[in-house]
Amino acid sequence: MSEIMLKIYSPDPELARPLNVLKSMWLDLKRARPIAWRLFVRDFSAQYRASFLGYAWAVLPPLLNSFTFVFLNNQGLLKAGSTGSSYPFYALTGTILWQLFSDSLTMPLAALQQSKSILARLNFPRESVILSGLLGVMVTLLIRLILLGVMMMVFGIVPGAGFLLFPVALFALCAAGLALGLMIAPAGMLFGDVGKLLTLILPVWMLLTPVVYPPRIHGLAASIAAWNPVTPLIETARASLTAQPLDHLPSFAFMMVLSFLLILGGWLGFRIGMPHLVARLG
Amino acid sequence: MMNRTHGLDALYQDEPPLVRVRDVGKIFCVDLKRSLLYGLGDGFGELLARRSARKSAADGSQALRRGEFWANRGITFELKRGECLGLIGRNGAGKTTLLKMLNGLIKPDEGIIEMRGRVGAIIALGAGFNPLLTGRENVYVNASLLGLSKKEIDEKFDEIVDFAEIGTFIDAPVQSYSSGMQVRLGFAIATSTEPDVLLLDEVLAVGDHSFQSKCMARISSLIGRCAVIFVSHQEHLVQRLCDRVLWLSKGTVVADGPTREILARYLDSGDDRLTGIPSASLHANIASASAVMSRREIHAGDDLEVLLEVNTSSTESLEEIFICLIDGTGKYVCRATIGLQHSMTTDVTTRLDLKVRDLRLKSGTYLVQVLAFKDGGKAQLLDLHCNERVRISSPWISKVEYQPRLDLKILE
Numbered sequence: 001m002s003e004i005m006l007k008i009y010s011p012d013p014e015l016a017r018p019l020n021v022l023k024s025m026w027l028d029l030k031r032a033r034p035i036a037w038r039l040f041v042r043d044f045s046a047q048y049r050a051s052f053l054g055y056a057w058a059v060l061p062p063l064l065n066s067f068t069f070v071f072l073n074n075q076g077l078l079k080a081g082s083t084g085s086s087y088p089f090y091a092l093t094g095t096i097l098w099q100l101f102s103d104s105l106t107m108p109l110a111a112l113q114q115s116k117s118i119l120a121r122l123n124f125p126r127e128s129v130i131l132s133g134l135l136g137v138m139v140t141l142l143i144r145l146i147l148l149g150v151m152m153m154v155f156g157i158v159p160g161a162g163f164l165l166f167p168v169a170l171f172a173l174c175a176a177g178l179a180l181g182l183m184i185a186p187a188g189m190l191f192g193d194v195g196k197l198l199t200l201i202l203p204v205w206m207l208l209t210p211v212v213y214p215p216r217i218h219g220l221a222a223s224i225a226a227w228n229p230v231t232p233l234i235e236t237a238r239a240s241l242t243a244q245p246l247d248h249l250p251s252f253a254f255m256m257v258l259s260f261l262l263i264l265g266g267w268l269g270f271r272i273g274m275p276h277l278v279a280r281l282g
Numbered sequence: 283m284m285n286r287t288h289g290l291d292a293l294y295q296d297e298p299p300l301v302r303v304r305d306v307g308k309i310f311c312v313d314l315k316r317s318l319l320y321g322l323g324d325g326f327g328e329l330l331a332r333r334s335a336r337k338s339a340a341d342g343s344q345a346l347r348r349g350e351f352w353a354n355r356g357i358t359f360e361l362k363r364g365e366c367l368g369l370i371g372r373n374g375a376g377k378t379t380l381l382k383m384l385n386g387l388i389k390p391d392e393g394i395i396e397m398r399g400r401v402g403a404i405i406a407l408g409a410g411f412n413p414l415l416t417g418r419e420n421v422y423v424n425a426s427l428l429g430l431s432k433k434e435i436d437e438k439f440d441e442i443v444d445f446a447e448i449g450t451f452i453d454a455p456v457q458s459y460s461s462g463m464q465v466r467l468g469f470a471i472a473t474s475t476e477p478d479v480l481l482l483d484e485v486l487a488v489g490d491h492s493f494q495s496k497c498m499a500r501i502s503s504l505i506g507r508c509a510v511i512f513v514s515h516q517e518h519l520v521q522r523l524c525d526r527v528l529w530l531s532k533g534t535v536v537a538d539g540p541t542r543e544i545l546a547r548y549l550d551s552g553d554d555r556l557t558g559i560p561s562a563s564l565h566a567n568i569a570s571a572s573a574v575m576s577r578r579e580i581h582a583g584d585d586l587e588v589l590l591e592v593n594t595s596s597t598e599s600l601e602e603i604f605i606c607l608i609d610g611t612g613k614y615v616c617r618a619t620i621g622l623q624h625s626m627t628t629d630v631t632t633r634l635d636l637k638v639r640d641l642r643l644k645s646g647t648y649l650v651q652v653l654a655f656k657d658g659g660k661a662q663l664l665d666l667h668c669n670e671r672v673r674i675s676s677p678w679i680s681k682v683e684y685q686p687r688l689d690l691k692i693l694e
Contacts, residue, residue: 004478009386009395015331038426046414121405123386124427186325190318273325279310279388280321 014272025271028125035124036131039115043136058143062099066091069212080213085242089155093241094211096144097173097234102202103140104177107133108185108270109195116189120278126271130182137174152241160243169237172252175259176233182266186273190280209234229255300398300479300509301361301384307392308379308533309346310353320347344391353379354533355392363478366510368524368541370517370548376533377513381405381481384511399478400429402508404469404485413457417448417467420456424471438474445500446470447493466493473500480504483513498522517545517610517646549610549647562666569593573652573668582645582676586638588668590652593631598663600624604653605638605688607672609646616643618688621659633693638686645676 014021048054069091072078083090111133112119119126152159159166188194208221209230216222225231232248232255239246311317346352354376361367369377382388383395385403411420421442425435443452446466448459456464469485485497501523504510514520520527520541527544529536537544564571576587588605600622607616618638626632636652650668655661 004399007386007397007401009383009390009397010393011389011391013328013331015328034432035426038423042412042415042419042423045419046412049414118427120387122427123401123403124429187322190321269325269329272328275387275389276321276325276328278382279308280317 015268021268021271025267028271029127029131032125032127032131035128036135039128039132040135043114043132044139055143058140059147062092062095062144063147065099066095066212069095078213083214084244085157086155089151089157089242090238091212092151093148093238094234096141096148097170097237098206098209098211098230099144100137100141100170101173101177101230101233102206103137104134104174105181105202106198107137108178108181109188109198112185112189113195116281119274120281126274127267130270134174134178141170141174148241157242159241162240162243162246165240165246166237168256169233169240169252172256172259173230173233173237175263176229176255179259179262179266182263182270185266186270186277189277205230297363298398299360299362301359301511302396303357303359303384303393304395305393306357306380306383306390306395307355308353308376308383308388309344309350309391310379311347311350313349316349320350352533354383354390356534357393357530358535359528359538361479361509361511363509364506365526366505366512366524368520368527368545369511369513369530370515370520370527370545371530371536375530377530378405378483379533380530381483381511381513384479385481397479399508400475401479401481402428402472402475402477403481403483404472405481405483411456411464411468414455416455417443417452417459421452421467421471424468425474428472428475430475442467442470442474445474445496462490462493469497469500473504476507477504478508480508480510482510484515515610517549518644521545563662563664564666565598565661565663567594567596567598568664569595571664571666573650573666575650575668575670575672578670579673579675580641582642582674582678583640586641586650586672588636588638588650588652590634590636590654591631592626592634592654592664594626594628596628598626599656600626600632600654600663601657602655602659603634603636603688603690604651604655605636606651606653607641607643608649608651615648616641616684616686618686620688620690622690622692624692635691635693637689637691639689641674641686642678642684643674643676644678645674647671647673 051057053060066088069078069080070088073080073087073091080087080090108130111129115129118124119129184194184198188198208224209228210216210225211234215225215231215235232251235248236246236252238244239248311320357380359367369380371377379388381403382405383390384397385401385405386397411424415423418439421439422432422435425438425442426432430438443449446463446469448463448467451459451463456467459467473480480501482501498519501510501512505523510523512520512523524541526539527541527548528538529544529548537547562571571590571592573591574589576589580586586605590603592600601624602619602621604617604619606614606618609615616638620636624632648671650672651665652668653665654663656663
């Protein structure tokens, strides 16, 4: 090490020099990658080491969830209406897509909470915790996509040219969840209320989103879905997979760009907030 | 003391100090809920690139909001490569807060800190260990958190396992390790990072004796290459490792200077762990009691003479007396006892001349505690401290467990 690195800590806000902040964000992201990988391997192997069902835990929740809705629909308790493809597949796709969004949303707070002790004691690029959580979300998604592929064959669903958009749509869902998750994480670290509120709100939000039913045309449900930011993402993802018309492309594109901007903002907030959080958490 | 500094001074004299701390202060809040709200506000404020949400006080510094206090204030020092600075002070004096600021975990509210080079901090050994994973897996996780690349860890792996004396257990889950093994592994990883600045917080408070001396050797060898800040309540370790000592009390610097001088002042001031111990607890029937030493400075091998005076409000029989010596860390290092049959009556002051024979302790300042019991040693009559600490000068540096003889003379 010939060049000796100088670090300065002072009460001055980092954002007074925005270019420096962007540069250090980029550098930290680079430094964070190998650490994130280590943390991910640690969490991943530990998670399944003390468990009988192991990887099955990735697919059990969406399976059970969609079974519930299939049952309700079969018994006439829920009127999903015309879904284009067979309803069980429709419900499973919707559930898996929604869970990608909700996993990405809850991940930052959960990952930070879990790493509280090392965050308070060790100085390492904090981004690694989020990146490692993101890897976890990806792996879970991958296992679920395998299930989805099997189901596509079972139900004889043939994707069209729109299929090329499917990975982009998955990306957008994850980005939207991450953006929101990053923004609430600092407050959630300080106040337990945020996490509790999240577990309360997410199921309701899911029911208000066209996840297990097609979007309505009239009524309150229709206007809620129209203003619901997740609607275009879920609809586009599912339509691209099942060769349905892509009706929501403009709002989808808008949501995607917005998500990326919000991720940058959330990341900035998370970086700036971290020393304040550590000071309060001890 | 090792004679390392002179040669190294010449080697590093052109290098700027690795640690430069100027007038640094940090504010904390006693009330948790309020503290969390302030934290949220400060975070948002900074996002808007505001310097601080606090108003300025008359003297230009920051005004404290409700419930806030300065956990650190006006701290200034510099440290070069090859130097070792000891940080001493009671619990809550702000030592860990300062280390956390130096490590960049929290931001100062005042002043400026400059750190040059790679900073290695052992603030929590084994932080990040996952109990379900094997030692090997944990080494990789922990070392990468401390900033080592996979290649560097591969190279140092055997050395780490050797130093930690983990052997074949390295492939067993950390869950099955003893706490000593975990600490050893944590220390081995943390010191393998070859830092320019090393922050050590109470690292040697755990682990057995042989491991402690091994750690001391490792730290000594590191001091040659980096600047070390060493926090410890064990003053003999501070004395062995540090050239200089910074004494903190209530977040501010009381003194900064050569180890021997500052440490002696610190121990004499009573600003250590013993201050919190209540100085007397008397049985309801004891009207008053006092214990006075004849001399407050003795040499090792001398007798320690204590005059005990007791007045009772009813007749009590005195059956057993203990004299205990407590060192600066709050540890009982010596206990002498004698049995007797003495009836104390209300009209007479009981005066006892107690002599602890041939006291063989290492140099330092000790608190002397006198305990008295009745009913065959079952019921306590009194527990009080001598008026002053006793200062022992001694050629011995290590402690030997033994029980000195206690002699007693009842004075009429």
